[in-house]
Amino acid sequence: MERSIGTMSTEQPFTSKKEGELTEVRLLHHGENDLLQGEIVDQVLASKMNLINDAIDEIGFTPHHWKLFCLNGFGYAVDSLILLIQSIISGKAELEFQPSYSTGLTIAVYVGMLVGALFWGLSADVIGRRFAFNVSLFISSVFTIVAGASPNWVVLGLFTCLSAFGAGGNLVLDTAVFLEYLPSKEQWLITLMAAWWGCGQLIAGLFAWAFLPNYSCASAATCTYDNNKGWRYVWYTSGAFVFVLSVLRVTIIRLQETPKFLITDGRDEQAVKVLQDIAKSYNRPCSLTVGMLQQLGTLQRPNQGAKRQRFSFSELIFHFQGLFSTRKIGLSTVLVWFSWLLIGLAYPLYNVFLPTYLESRGAQFGVNSAYLTWRNYTLVNFSGIWGPVLAGFMCRSRWFWGRRGTMIVGALVTMVFFFAYTQVRTESENIGFSCTVNFCLNIYYGTLYAYTPEVFPSAHRGTGNGVAIGLNRIMGIISAVVGEAANLDTAVPIYICAALYAVMAIVAGLFPFEPYGRRSS
Numbered sequence: 022m023e024r025s026i027g028t029m030s031t032e033q034p035f036t037s038k039k040e041g042e043l044t045e046v047r048l049l050h051h052g053e054n055d056l057l058q059g060e061i062v063d064q065v066l067a068s069k070m071n072l073i074n075d076a077i078d079e080i081g082f083t084p085h086h087w088k089l090f091c092l093n094g095f096g097y098a099v100d101s102l103i104l105l106i107q108s109i110i111s112g113k114a115e116l117e118f119q120p121s122y123s124t125g126l127t128i129a130v131y132v133g134m135l136v137g138a139l140f141w142g143l144s145a146d147v148i149g150r151r152f153a154f155n156v157s158l159f160i161s162s163v164f165t166i167v168a169g170a171s172p173n174w175v176v177l178g179l180f181t182c183l184s185a186f187g188a189g190g191n192l193v194l195d196t197a198v199f200l201e202y203l204p205s206k207e208q209w210l211i212t213l214m215a216a217w218w219g220c221g222q223l224i225a226g227l228f229a230w231a232f233l234p235n236y237s238c239a240s241a242a243t244c245t246y247d248n249n250k251g252w253r254y255v256w257y258t259s260g261a262f263v264f265v266l267s268v269l270r271v272t273i274i275r276l277q278e279t280p281k282f283l284i285t286d287g288r289d290e291q292a293v294k295v296l297q298d299i300a301k302s303y304n305r306p307c308s309l310t311v312g313m314l315q316q317l318g319t320l321q322r323p324n325q326g327a328k329r330q331r332f333s334f335s336e337l338i339f340h341f342q343g344l345f346s347t348r349k350i351g352l353s354t355v356l357v358w359f360s361w362l363l364i365g366l367a368y369p370l371y372n373v374f375l376p377t378y379l380e381s382r383g384a385q386f387g388v389n390s391a392y393l394t395w396r397n398y399t400l401v402n403f404s405g406i407w408g409p410v411l412a413g414f415m416c417r418s419r420w421f422w423g424r425r426g427t428m429i430v431g432a433l434v435t436m437v438f439f440f441a442y443t444q445v446r447t448e449s450e451n452i453g454f455s456c457t458v459n460f461c462l463n464i465y466y467g468t469l470y471a472y473t474p475e476v477f478p479s480a481h482r483g484t485g486n487g488v489a490i491g492l493n494r495i496m497g498i499i500s501a502v503v504g505e506a507a508n509l510d511t512a513v514p515i516y517i518c519a520a521l522y523a524v525m526a527i528v529a530g531l532f533p534f535e536p537y538g539r540r541s542s
Contacts, residue, residue, distance in 0.1 A: 056539040057478060065318045066504045067171025069284050073297030074540045076296050076309035078204045078483035083303040086202060088274050093199045094217030095266040101221035104130060104186045106259055107181050108337035109229045110252035113237045116244040118174040125178050127501035135494035142487015145194055146340045154195045158267035161187030169253040170414055193486040196474040198528030201279035205540040213413030215467030219406030226399035228255045234391040283482035289314040319507025343481035353476050353533050360469055360528050361489040367521040370514040397452050404456035408463025423537025424472045425529050431464030439519035475536040
């Protein structure tokens with residue numbers, strides 16, 4: 022056996038102590054290495070979570086986790102894919118429909134993602150993580166395909182919004198599901214998983230490169246349905262791609278509810294069964310038993326038991342209160358949410374409007390070819406894949422002070438290159454700095470994605486994630502309004518982004534928790 026479970030050797034029978042004495046021992050010694058040690062008010066939950074963490078560490082990393090890494094990564098890819106598609110095709114769709122409000126699609130996609138993040142996030146703490154994992158991508162794929170057949174600007178905005186609603190829940194649940202199965206030594210993979218976000222961006226760029234240069238009209242005066250099908254092809258192929266991913270999610274693995282959610286929901290027997298099934302499938306040890314959990318007592322939560330009303334106001338209040346149960350957890354929650362607000366404004370100003378900015382800069386450098394414009398866009402998106410890869414290795418190194426240090430370094434380096442980008446004078450410099458900025462900002466972004474679920478208590482992780490990403494989407498809507506009124510051909514958005522990343526670095530340094538070398542609850 023690799024290690025013993027809990028604080029007592031598994032070779033000692035539980036009948037060797039009275040039930041009350043055993044429970045007291047468990048409550049007093051509930052995981053010195055747990056990240057939120059001493060911050061969880063419900064000591065029974067803390068002790069049970071310690072046993073679950075011990076069991077997950079005992080099983081270790083298995084092929085099951087690699088499957089989850091890929092399948093949850095699909096959600097990352099789809100989120101970025103849907104977000105960028107509307108930015109990519111909006112210009113060509115405008116030529117055909119000639120709308121009065123040009124950034125309407127950006128507002129639509131962020132509204133959909135806002136509602137999706139809140140809906141899937143809050144429901145994840147009530148009904149579990151499994152439902153969203155299985156159906157969210159399918160919902161997104163259906164409306165992505167239908168969006169390609171939109172007859173006018175308003176209908177296109179509606180289907181874009183509905184597509185984003187399905188995709189919007191993935192960033193809330195993907196990290197939570199993966200984290201709640203991971204051994205503590207491999208939690209850095211949450212940061213690495215953000216590389217899938219760049220993959221989604223790359224795919225969006227490739228679809229644009231393939232269809233827009235050859236199947237798009239040149240001006241509003243000559244634009245018709247027949248000579249402007251490129252943007253529709255982008256929607257069709259993207260929707261088909263997302264549909265394939267949704268099928269793979271339910272065929273490659275039959276996801277069980279995460280053991281940490283089951284524990285917070287009072288279903289000890291099911292939590293043990295999930296872990297024992299994984300251990301049995303990969304011939305790994307698992308010493309955890311139902312008796313070990315049940316002897317610790319019952320959890321402190323409203324409407325506990327068979328008559329519990331899941332969809333109730335008290336249930337919602339319970340999960341929000343859990344994010345502020347102690348001063349330290351409350352401070353962490355506020356700072357994490359504030360970070361998502363900042364990145365929610367900085368990221369769209371640079372990335373969602375990047376095609377417009379690149380096109381204007383390209384025109385200054387004599388690049389008037391649509392083919393070269395989308396080639397450059399694809400190169401920029403390709404570079405974004407590798408930021409989280411570097412961040413993943415930085416997070417597991419003492420040299421970079423763990424997650425917080427990685428975010429500080431990523432934010433400050435991004436700030437420097439943002440300022441430098443305003444001095445670009447040649448086409449080669451334009452592409453080089455665009456790729457570098459996208460690489461560096463994803464060091465920060467990828468780490469923040471991973472850090473957020475790690476520092477929330479498991480019982481309230483979906484709610485905390487949902488609100489964080491919801492705030493991010495609100496700022497995306499605001500950025501679209503700013504983009505309607507501002508001149509995006511200037512470097513002003515770049516200066517604003519640089520300043521915002523400086524603030525993000527400061528906030529990262531103030532985070533009260535450092536997950537490096539610790540186990541999430």
